[in-house]
Amino acid sequence: MTEIKDYFPNRRTIRRYSDSPLPPGLLERLLLEASHAPTTGNMQLYSVIVSSTAEEKRRLAPFHFSQPQVESAAAVLTFCADFNRFSRWCEQRQASPCYDNLQSFMAATLDTIAFAQQFNTLAELEGLGVCWLGTTTYNAAEIAGELSLPRLTVPLITLTVGYPAEEGSDVGRLPLDAIMHNGRYTDYSDTDIDRLYKEKEERSDSRQFVAENSKQTLAQVFTDIRYPRANNELFSDKFLGFLRSTGFIH
Amino acid sequence: MTEIKDYFPNRRTIRRYSDSPLPPGLLERLLLEASHAPTTGNMQLYSVIVSSTAEEKRRLAPFHFSQPQVESAAAVLTFCADFNRFSRWCEQRQASPCYDNLQSFMAATLDTIAFAQQFNTLAELEGLGVCWLGTTTYNAAEIAGELSLPRLTVPLITLTVGYPAEEGSDVGRLPLDAIMHNGRYTDYSDTDIDRLYKEKEERSDSRQFVAENSKQTLAQVFTDIRYPRANNELFSDKFLGFLRSTGFIH
Numbered sequence: 001m002t003e004i005k006d007y008f009p010n011r012r013t014i015r016r017y018s019d020s021p022l023p024p025g026l027l028e029r030l031l032l033e034a035s036h037a038p039t040t041g042n043m044q045l046y047s048v049i050v051s052s053t054a055e056e057k058r059r060l061a062p063f064h065f066s067q068p069q070v071e072s073a074a075a076v077l078t079f080c081a082d083f084n085r086f087s088r089w090c091e092q093r094q095a096s097p098c099y100d101n102l103q104s105f106m107a108a109t110l111d112t113i114a115f116a117q118q119f120n121t122l123a124e125l126e127g128l129g130v131c132w133l134g135t136t137t138y139n140a141a142e143i144a145g146e147l148s149l150p151r152l153t154v155p156l157i158t159l160t161v162g163y164p165a166e167e168g169s170d171v172g173r174l175p176l177d178a179i180m181h182n183g184r185y186t187d188y189s190d191t192d193i194d195r196l197y198k199e200k201e202e203r204s205d206s207r208q209f210v211a212e213n214s215k216q217t218l219a220q221v222f223t224d225i226r227y228p229r230a231n232n233e234l235f236s237d238k239f240l241g242f243l244r245s246t247g248f249i250h
Numbered sequence: 251m252t253e254i255k256d257y258f259p260n261r262r263t264i265r266r267y268s269d270s271p272l273p274p275g276l277l278e279r280l281l282l283e284a285s286h287a288p289t290t291g292n293m294q295l296y297s298v299i300v301s302s303t304a305e306e307k308r309r310l311a312p313f314h315f316s317q318p319q320v321e322s323a324a325a326v327l328t329f330c331a332d333f334n335r336f337s338r339w340c341e342q343r344q345a346s347p348c349y350d351n352l353q354s355f356m357a358a359t360l361d362t363i364a365f366a367q368q369f370n371t372l373a374e375l376e377g378l379g380v381c382w383l384g385t386t387t388y389n390a391a392e393i394a395g396e397l398s399l400p401r402l403t404v405p406l407i408t409l410t411v412g413y414p415a416e417e418g419s420d421v422g423r424l425p426l427d428a429i430m431h432n433g434r435y436t437d438y439s440d441t442d443i444d445r446l447y448k449e450k451e452e453r454s455d456s457r458q459f460v461a462e463n464s465k466q467t468l469a470q471v472f473t474d475i476r477y478p479r480a481n482n483e484l485f486s487d488k489f490l491g492f493l494r495s496t497g498f499i500h
Binding site: 004008009010011013028031032033034035036037038040041042043044046047048049050051052053056080084085086088089090092093094095096097098099101102103104106107109110113114116117118120121122125130132134137138146147148149150153156157171172173174176178179180181182183184185186187188190193194196197216217218219220222223224226227228229232233235236239240 | 254258259260261263278281282283284285286287288290291292293294296297298299300301302303306330334335336338339340342343344345346347348349351352353354356357359360363364366367368370371372375380382384387388396397398399400403406407421422423424426428429430431432433434435436437438440443444446447466467468469470472473474476477478479482483485486489490
């Protein structure tokens with residue numbers, strides 16, 4: 001097991017995995033331990049779908065734009081906000097469930113991501129490599145169809161998991177005063193922005209991104225290539241439509 | 251430092267704190283380490299506001315319905331989805347930010363909760379006690395006003411932090427097969443629901459909740475008392491209005 005003091009500041013995303021299978025029962029133990037993460041009113045408003053056969057992974061891959069780690073991972077875990085199970089329990093206990101609304105979606109989202117992050121930490125401490133696929137909310141309807149998700153259930157994040165076949169890169173993080181405010185939010189001056197983003201912009205991988213994409217600044221790589229307006233708006237419309245179909249938004 | 255193998259399956263919420271202050275620099279170190287949690291495209295779409303003076307905590311308390319842990323904690327941390335900082339950087343780098351949409355809010359929400367959960371784990375491993383306040387999204391507009399949050403910034407979860415003055419209770423969790431599905435979601439039969447919620451319903455604290463509230467079932471405590479429809483709908487309308495005011499939803 002990784003030494004805890006070395007782990008947290010050095011954790012890395014792993015996208016390439018060896019062919020080693022996971023020991024039987026390992027995912028189950030890690031998920032059960034992760035379920036002790038904080039939840040809203042101890043309702044545990046989440047489910048996780050484990051896809052581990054070649055066929056199950058192959059069918060999910062296109063919804064993640066065929067990123068190779070979906071099929072090469074030992075397991076693909078789709079973490080879903082879930083008010084279906086809780087509502088089913090209410091109905092069976094002479095109680096009227098009332099969770100078809102935005103606050104309930106937010107509560108379930110918080111529970112789900114805290115659970116996913118706790119699983120991520122446990123898996124990495126166990127020596128596994130993990131990659132988060134933010135594409136999950138882009139194609140939530142398609143993923144929900146493939147995984148037979150019922151009403152009031154929304155796929156939010158997918159984690160690919162396996163034994164690492166790479167070391168992963170240290171991608172760096174902003175300095176602490178970029179993300180922490182004392183007492184109240186102090187908006188950033190031009191000088192602050194220059195200072196806080198300097199190290200990130202000067203990294204060799206950042207310079208390479210700018211050059212490869214023929215852009216003038218690193219920020220343009222994000223706005224024009226990685227997360228452009230047309231995509232953000234297209235996938236926002238799709239996700240809003242899906243949220244309506246789940247019953248969480250009217 | 252807590253032994254890691256004992257920590258995860260036994261973690262507990264702590265609502266009562268001693269008067270001991272936090273050592274200088276501790277929160278800063280834990281937040282910096284927590285910032286290595288996974289993020290969307292390494293954008294780190296979050297900010298955390300640290301309220302540690304008596305006056306700062308007193309002013310936040312009513313937005314959390316005056317739960318006593320807000321004023322008794324050594325520090326109150328409000329974790330916010332934040333696309334303001336990233337957008338400011340874009341504007342200053344000849345790039346057009348395009349993050350006033352639902353997908354960007356979801357990406358920032360995922361980043362924020364993973365960061366908050368990683369901080370929670372680090373703080374608890376350090377011997378601190380933590381309580382999550384889900385009231386944050388109920389009164390997001392009021393909290394945003396108090397903390398001077400700018401556009402594209404949304405308070406999502408508040409953590410109260412201090413040295414424990416109680417052991418905390420083991421509140422139990424559902425069995426693993428309640429939350430894990432293999433290959434696809436298998437909806438719950440009546441028999442499944444009875445089996446999966448049996449242990450929870452038979453706990454003495456659950457029975458006490460039912461008796462104290464003069465209800466027939468534990469589920470009715472949730473639907474009628476703790477999270478009733480009128481509150482869920484009122485706070486959903488408030489939160490939707492606030493999201494519109496931030497620019498994330500139109």
